[in-house]
Amino acid sequence: MSRAVKFSRYGGAEVLEILEVDDRPPAQGEVRVRVVTAGLNPGEIAIREGALRTVYPARFEGGEGPEGQGSDFAGVIVEVGDRVDGVSVGDEVIGFSDGRNAQAESITIAADRVIPKPHSVSWEVAGALFVVGTTARASVDSVRIRRGDTVVVAGAAGGVGVLATQLAVLGGAAVVATASKENHAFLESVGAIPVEYGKGLVDRIRRIVPDGVDAFIDAHGEGNVEAAIALGVDRDRINTIADFAARKKYGVRGDGMSTVAPREALIELGRLLANGELQLPIAATFPLDQVRAAYERLGQRHGLGKVVLEVANGRD
Numbered sequence: 437m438s439r440a441v442k443f444s445r446y447g448g449a450e451v452l453e454i455l456e457v458d459d460r461p462p463a464q465g466e467v468r469v470r471v472v473t474a475g476l477n478p479g480e481i482a483i484r485e486g487a488l489r490t491v492y493p494a495r496f497e498g499g500e501g502p503e504g505q506g507s508d509f510a511g512v513i514v515e516v517g518d519r520v521d522g523v524s525v526g527d528e529v530i531g532f533s534d535g536r537n538a539q540a541e542s543i544t545i546a547a548d549r550v551i552p553k554p555h556s557v558s559w560e561v562a563g564a565l566f567v568v569g570t571t572a573r574a575s576v577d578s579v580r581i582r583r584g585d586t587v588v589v590a591g592a593a594g595g596v597g598v599l600a601t602q603l604a605v606l607g608g609a610a611v612v613a614t615a616s617k618e619n620h621a622f623l624e625s626v627g628a629i630p631v632e633y634g635k636g637l638v639d640r641i642r643r644i645v646p647d648g649v650d651a652f653i654d655a656h657g658e659g660n661v662e663a664a665i666a667l668g669v670d671r672d673r674i675n676t677i678a679d680f681a682a683r684k685k686y687g688v689r690g691d692g693m694s695t696v697a698p699r700e701a702l703i704e705l706g707r708l709l710a711n712g713e714l715q716l717p718i719a720a721t722f723p724l725d726q727v728r729a730a731y732e733r734l735g736q737r738h739g740l741g742k743v744v745l746e747v748a749n750g751r752d
Contacts, residue, residue, distance in 0.1 A: 440540030441727050442502035446486035446494065449728040449735075455502060460544040462517035468544045469531060473563025474745045475508030475538075476734050477595070483536075495536075506538030510553055510562035511748070520547045528553040530706060532566035532698050539727065541747055551702050554710035560718045561709060564742040568595035568716070569705040570693035571677055576603045578675040578691035579651035583608030586645050588664065591656025592628065593619035595716070595742045596677060599705075600653050601628050602714050612641055612649070614656075619740050626715065638666045654678055661688055717741030 438459050443451040462468045482488045484505065494503040509531045513523055523529070529550035537543055553562045575596065581587055587604045591597040592613030604611045605627040613628035614637065620630035631640050633656070641649065641663075650673065652664035657678035664674045665686060674688040683690040708714035719739030722730035724747045734743045 438541035439724065440537065440542075441505045441724070443484055443494070443505070444496055444502045446484065446489070448485065449731040451484065452505075452728050452731070453502070454725060454727070457540070459542045462515050462520075462544050464518045465520060465547055466517040466544055467513050467520060467523060467547045467550060468515035468542060469509070469511040469529060469550065470514045471509050471511040471538070471541055471543055471563075471747045472749070473510050473559045474506050474540075474747055475564030475567065475595075476730055476743045476745065477507070477567045478734065478737075479567070480505050480507075480536075481731060481735060504535070504537040504539065506536065506540075507533050508564055508566040509533065509538040509543060510559055510565075511543075513550070514542075515544075517547070523547055523550065523552075528555075530557075530562045530565055530702060532570075532702065539724070539745060539747075541724070548699065551699060551706065554706050556710045557706060558718075560721060560742075560744045560746070561716045562706075564595070564716060564718065564744045565705060565709075566698065566702060567693060568599055568742065570696050570698050570701045571596045572599035572603055573701045573705070574691045574693055574695045575600045575653045575655065575675050575677060576607065577696065578689050579653060579673045581607045581609050581651060585609045585650040586612070586648065587651045587653065588612045588614065588641060588649050588667070588669075589628070590614045590633065590652070590654045590660040590663070591678070592623055592630070593740045594655055594737070597653075597655035598623075598717060598741055599714065600655060602626050604653070606708075606713065609651075610645070612644055614660075616738070622717065622740055638663050641667060657682075661686055664688070719743055721746050723747075 593615040611628040614633040623630040654660040654676035661682035
């Protein structure tokens with residue numbers, strides 16, 4: 437048996453528990469992974485609080501027992517099922533799950549849902565990569581960035597925004613990145629032009645790029661779609677992952693992680709991270725036992741990059 441994050445009713449972080457669960461042996465085509473790190477994402481808060489119950493209902497409502505959490509993880513393969521090629525016991529991997537079960541000491545999953553972890557990519561970064569990485573890739577692809585474009589990334593210090601900013605820079609765009617002042621130095625270091633968010637944002641962006649904005653990626657919500665429209669951006673080149681009401685009202689794009697092939701995207705992102713062409717900052721780490729505190733930290737929506745659970749020692 438091993439421990440996993442579970443909850444039996446909708447609510448805040450206080451409903452989270454660490455429970456003992458049976459380790460499921462891998463079936464044909466599966467592997468079992470000892471989890472070293474697992475990332476946290478805002479969407480998990482919305483699911484746990486019940487805000488998305490019509491789209492992503494928690495499974496305890498159907499009598500299936502406590503619901504789990506998490507999609508991002510990295511770890512070491514400890515068991516391999518039949519008819520699995522290309523991976524072996526002892527391999528270090530980055531994983532991606534659709535089963536809300538990544539925040540656990542052990543996960544059994546299809547072998548094609550893990551990729552090799554590059555040695556130079558830290559456990560913290562590897563375990564936090566899947567959701568923000570694929571969402572950032574989707575956001576950049578959605579607005580069809582071309583070399584020489586001017587692109588705004590709103591919420592550029594968050595997990596999705598910080599990767600989307602860098603991917604847009606790598607694509608040859610001039611990137612205006614909205615974030616609080618304490619994160620401007622990092623955004624400058626990766627080639628972006630930082631600007632403080634909040635009242636007066638549209639005027640500040642116009643002063644920085646008087647020739648206009650070609651595309652706009654909203655990773656934060658709170659009026660950014662309206663700002664993009666005020667800047668004259670074509671609505672087909674505005675993508676929001678954070679403001680569903682504005683997406684419906686204005687007819688802008690809302691492409692997220694489901695629009696990219698996850699395995700291919702993760703392999704590309706892992707290569708860029710390993711080569712030093714991409715960085716994923718870690719805002720905070722917490723042990724598994726402090727998962728409630730980790731989600732409270734995530735819910736503050738401050739800090740640069742990702743919040744991560746340290747589940748085990750990667751050297752064991």
